[in-house]
Amino acid sequence: MKTVAFCGSPRKGGNTELLLTEAVRGVEEGGSSVITFNLNLMNIKACQNCGGCNENGICIFHDDMDQIYSAIRESDRIIIASPIFFFSVSAQVKLMIDRCQSFWCEKYLLEKPVEQGEYGRRGLLLLAGGMKDEMGSMCAEACAKAFFRTVSVSQHEVLSYLDIDEKGAIKSHPTALQEAYDAGRKLVSK
Template sequence: MSKQVLILSSSPRKNGNSETLCDQFRKGAEETGNRVEKIRLAELKIEYCSACYACKQLGYCVKQDDMAQLLEKMRAADVIVLATPVYFYTMCAQMKTVIDRTLGGAQKPGLENKEFYLIATAADGKAAMERAIDGLRGYLECLPGAKEMGVIYGAGAWQLGDIQGNPAMEEAYQMGRSIC
């Protein structure tokens, strides 16, 4: 069965290492008949959560930016890929900002029971990526019925293009292919 796959690529670096893994994932998922959309978070206008909690009463966030449209895409997706570069041992700010803003979206149904894949890239080895992955896992714990389906570690990738030839490239492609 064809699934709707939404890839959230959070690196501000266009065609960077984590985005390249997203593209590999996308290639695999499309080859097996899934519908895939990749969004570069850095190209959206998304403000920080102000912790005003207006969403608790209203059911939506009062900020007028690109988050409402992104939330609708997240609601419509069966599968969500969260991809981040490791910045100071954790996820990058673009990813964290989006995650915080889903608080408003969590006030009404639609974010439950999604399948998630996690992608991270870092200059150092896998151990340097665990806190970033753990942070993403913490988010999944907050979403009812969220299922972690796979994690891709693009370790040892620093400069643009370093990810080429990394085993994570094939892993991302195969993980994309495995969606059915």
């Protein structure tokens, strides 16, 4: 089983990274290989809505998305971990998601959805936000859901932690890191 994980926070050692590390530990201990992409360090151009992928599902740009496209195609499980920025996922995550418009074209225009392997494809969304208001994570969840649907993730779980602002604050949360680990284990159970 292959898992691909995306870290969408620019803050090294921050809450998102801590959550993702635990989820990845659960995934690995559950027997899946994991490839983690630190989106903040990657060269990903923004989608230009040029229509270039409409005909064949192939993006006109060739940058670090090339390795992400391949990893998504080969994946059985996908994890997105993001801080909440202005009520949504971070720009780093959004850049990657928007470039998956080529998968959207494959699925909806060419009617060739990204194939699932023998384990199906499932997802996990991890969110950390500083505000207390539950509304704050709704846009991020909707955005991730649209992405998951586009890349043939048939079901996904969401762990969203609010009122988590200072770097490392998630460590003081009574259950978050254990829940992230458990969610990773569950993600790769058959």
